[in-house]
Amino acid sequence: MNQPSLLRAILALLRRDLLLAFRARSELLNPLIFFALVVSLFPLATSPEPGVLRLLAPGIIWVAALLATLLSLDQLFRSDHDDGSLEQLVLSPHPLPLLVLAKIFAHWLVTGLPLVLVAPLLGAMLNLPAPALLTLASGLLLGTPILSAIGAIGAALTVRLRRGGMLLSLLILPLYVPVLVFAAAAVEASAAGLPARGQLYLIASLMLFSLSFAPMAIAAALRVSVD
Amino acid sequence: MAIRYDSHNTLRAEKLACLRGDLLLFDELNLQVGAGELLQIEGPNGSGKTSLLRMLAGLSLPEDGEIYWNDVPIRRQRAEYALALHYVGHQTGLKSGLTGTENLRFVVDFMGGGGIGVALETMGVAAHAEQPAYTLSAGQQRRTALARLLLRPAPLWILDEPFTALDHTGVELMTELIKRHLDRGGMVVMTSHQPVEVPQRRRLKLGT
Numbered sequence: 001m002n003q004p005s006l007l008r009a010i011l012a013l014l015r016r017d018l019l020l021a022f023r024a025r026s027e028l029l030n031p032l033i034f035f036a037l038v039v040s041l042f043p044l045a046t047s048p049e050p051g052v053l054r055l056l057a058p059g060i061i062w063v064a065a066l067l068a069t070l071l072s073l074d075q076l077f078r079s080d081h082d083d084g085s086l087e088q089l090v091l092s093p094h095p096l097p098l099l100v101l102a103k104i105f106a107h108w109l110v111t112g113l114p115l116v117l118v119a120p121l122l123g124a125m126l127n128l129p130a131p132a133l134l135t136l137a138s139g140l141l142l143g144t145p146i147l148s149a150i151g152a153i154g155a156a157l158t159v160r161l162r163r164g165g166m167l168l169s170l171l172i173l174p175l176y177v178p179v180l181v182f183a184a185a186a187v188e189a190s191a192a193g194l195p196a197r198g199q200l201y202l203i204a205s206l207m208l209f210s211l212s213f214a215p216m217a218i219a220a221a222l223r224v225s226v227d
Numbered sequence: 228m229a230i231r232y233d234s235h236n237t238l239r240a241e242k243l244a245c246l247r248g249d250l251l252l253f254d255e256l257n258l259q260v261g262a263g264e265l266l267q268i269e270g271p272n273g274s275g276k277t278s279l280l281r282m283l284a285g286l287s288l289p290e291d292g293e294i295y296w297n298d299v300p301i302r303r304q305r306a307e308y309a310l311a312l313h314y315v316g317h318q319t320g321l322k323s324g325l326t327g328t329e330n331l332r333f334v335v336d337f338m339g340g341g342g343i344g345v346a347l348e349t350m351g352v353a354a355h356a357e358q359p360a361y362t363l364s365a366g367q368q369r370r371t372a373l374a375r376l377l378l379r380p381a382p383l384w385i386l387d388e389p390f391t392a393l394d395h396t397g398v399e400l401m402t403e404l405i406k407r408h409l410d411r412g413g414m415v416v417m418t419s420h421q422p423v424e425v426p427q428r429r430r431l432k433l434g435t
Contacts, residue, residue: 004310004339012336016322016329023324084318087286091314092337093306227287 009094010102017106020079027075031068032114038064039122050127057126058136058187062180065115065140069147070172072111074165076103076155081225086159090226097215100156100222104148104215112144128191135190135200139183142203149214150175156221179206232382232412234262236311237297238283244291245278252278253433256292262382262412265405265428267419274434276418277317277387283416284314284385296383310338314385319372323361327352327371330360331378340379350374351400365392373401376408384408386417 021028042060043053080086089099119140120133128136154172158164186199243256252275260266268276281287283294285301285308294301301308321330331343347353350370355363360371369392376384384405390398402424405415409427417423 004337009337012333016325016333019329020322020324079322082318083322084316084320085322087314087316087318088320088334088337090286091284091309091312093309094337 004093006094006098009092010098013089013099013102014106017103018109021106021110028110031072031111032118034071035064035068035115036118036122038067040125043126053126054128054191057123057128058132058184058191060126061119061122061136062139062143062184062187065119065144066147066173066176066180068115069111069144069151070169072107073151073155073172074158074168076107076152077159077222077225078155081159086222087226090223096219096222100152100215100218101211104145104152104211104218107152108145108148112140112148115144116140123187128187131193132187132190135196136187138200139186139196139203142200142207143179143183146179146203146207146210147176149210153214153217153221156218156225159222159225179203182206230380230411232262232380234412235297236262236382236412236414237295238383238414238416239295239298240283240289240292241295242292243279243282243289243294245275245282246290247275247278254291256433258431260383260414260416262414263409263427265409265415265417265423265425267417267423267428267430268433269418269430270433276433279433280314280385280387280416280418281316284312284316285309286314311381312383312385313376313379313381315372315375315389316387317391319360319368320375321360321368321372324359326359327356327363327374330371331374334375335378338379342378343374346374346377347371349377349400349404351397366394366397369393370397373404376404382413384413384415384417386415388418388420390419390421 039060042056046052046056077086090096116137120137123133123136151172154168157171158168161167182199182202186196189196189199238260240256240258244254245252258266268279270276282289285305296308296311327347328343331346335341335343347356350373352367352370355367360368363371373389389401393401405423406425408415409425
């Protein structure tokens, strides 16, 4: 007979979400494909001129990463809500914010991390210099957890709505703006040969802030949503 | 297994009110369930049976009134109450992409307990334990969901239409499990449109 343990519960939740994501591989790749498609369409639509592309690259890549994340958010709590497993999470003896943190981490591993890994490749395609590629990857590494965490607040608030996608975007996009501004600025600075530490530190602090407080907001929103 | 639940366990609700939209479903509702008792909530569709069960489980807050487990309000002892409770709702709580065993393994990792094989065997779905849940029939899914009740002893079972989609033998099996649970000093609060053949049954009518 096992007693319930918080660590075991968190690991089990993480493993379950990753296993489910892995079993639905085609959906798993959707945000990544979207990301790569949007970025590679830009040179065709604007100009193949290396100088122009380098100028636009930080903005293009970050906007695409942001929209790719947004695309995946609607599903974050939707299936748990529809099949009743969300009720079981809420009824567990474990603190809901910590369980939510495990779900955010699983979401980031599945959508955020692939973006981080692919972005330097796309950056090189858009003619970003090497130091800027490093800044781009670091910025995404620090920034994508914010996108997952803040996005999860919106997903938790709209999980009861059948067509919550539009509302979710309207709720969440304004909150993504600071990340977008600083992260793109960091890459631009790097591309111009300037230090980008300041912007990256700022994104790091935003990440810590959102990972500390978003889980509580999400837990509260989920309790309202199962009500 | 010789489990005996504490014979002093009580679930009590005082002056509950339930509002859905601007419709008052019930008001000033009192109920009490003691060890070894089954309370069957009855009433027409839309009379608030599921809402009442969700309140008793602690999923939704009553508009008014208070629910007590062993004389302490449940919202003041969320973790303790969670361990004293099994809630099986309308939705099965199964992940359709996982097999029966994987689903129950998750429940055990999450809530403690054990005996997954025995539970699936008892519910008669052991033969389908390694199939993804979406390939199971509605009745088999319901049986797998109800197998949760057997993984971990909890004195209070809150069951929302547990017989839905079950065949004749499934209903008999479930009735047998409920009887055994009551004999051990457990308690059951449930909704069902068919009578449950146990001697310790009391009924509560909503929407009258």
